[in-house]
Amino acid sequence: MEYLDLHAHMVSRTTDDYRAMALTGCVAVTEPAFWAGYDRPGVEAFVDYFNRLVDFEPQRAAQYGIAHFTWMCLNPKEAEDRELTRRVLDVIPSYLERPNVLGIGEIGLNRVTRNELAGFKDHVDLAMEHDQLIHVHTPHLEDKWKGTKVIVDTLAADQRITPRRVMVDHAEEHTVEMILADGFWAGLTLYPVTKVGPSRAIDIIEIHGPERICVASACDWGESRPTAIPEFVLEMRRRGHPDSLIRKVVYDNPIELLSQSPKFGLPDREASVAWG
Amino acid sequence: MEPHASASPLSQSEFVDRYFMEHRVQVLELAAFLDRLDRARELDAEDDFRLRSLREALAILVDGGGTRVQRVQMTFSDRDTTPLPSLDRQSARGAYDPER
């Protein structure tokens, strides 16, 4: 089944992973800017990373017929440094012009500190000034509930925000309801261990319905599966769900969300045009 | 798309036939982990915040109430939404420590 992976950190993956994704039906990935696993030494390191996201990765993906889109930001794990945040915010606007940049993300909170929250609001301001979609990271584990609450309350109180232009990711059983209730999109990221896997993601879809819910692999430099979505498709079938519902979650829904950016589009597979 | 109902397409017996084995082993893994803690070289974490959360979570599984996953999730969660004055550590630890 064809699918889009809305959250894939392809800079951390091999070209073999692009190949595996293409072989299992992936037509597009969106890659939010995130933490490298260590703090970057300065703004130049962000510029190098952003350049890779707008130049090298789309070329690598195109070799396998996969459309590559990206989101720009300084991630919450590095937002404790306010001076660095300001310097990175200064370079982001020039990237928003690039053809594969769909918006600002993955912004959000990590440990839920004052500086993280200030950095989150700075990025929301930037998104509003440039009319961008927003992709939000919510904290993990014991910090998830409080972090998601602070994020959702902050966004819901902001009159400039259209909730349907915001995806709040890494939702789990105890946070999905507050995200959907305020009209935002909820993302379920499928991890092989430690967090939510396919079976509990399916429970969430059964309980809350498929509207405004997407799934993604969130594959990165940690233990993760670039083919988590096809595994989810398999498990949905094992759980007795029809392909029409599965397609809505892995294909139609991400297209509905991303099509709100005029830059989004999929390769035309009917026309025989050379890839890349 | 049909109006949404929260029921699962599978019957209970279909669930048991398809998924019993993988959940049977998860219970055994938990039992073995608790036994292993008893046999540890030193009993130095009896009151560890993570084990306290785990014991609370296990009680939820057998209390007969519904929405077990949500309640277990909240057992592991910090409910204080006041932002921290500064970053104390980079990553979460899986359970809330009231004494941090």
Ligand SMILES: [Zn+2]
């Ligand atoms: Zn991510």
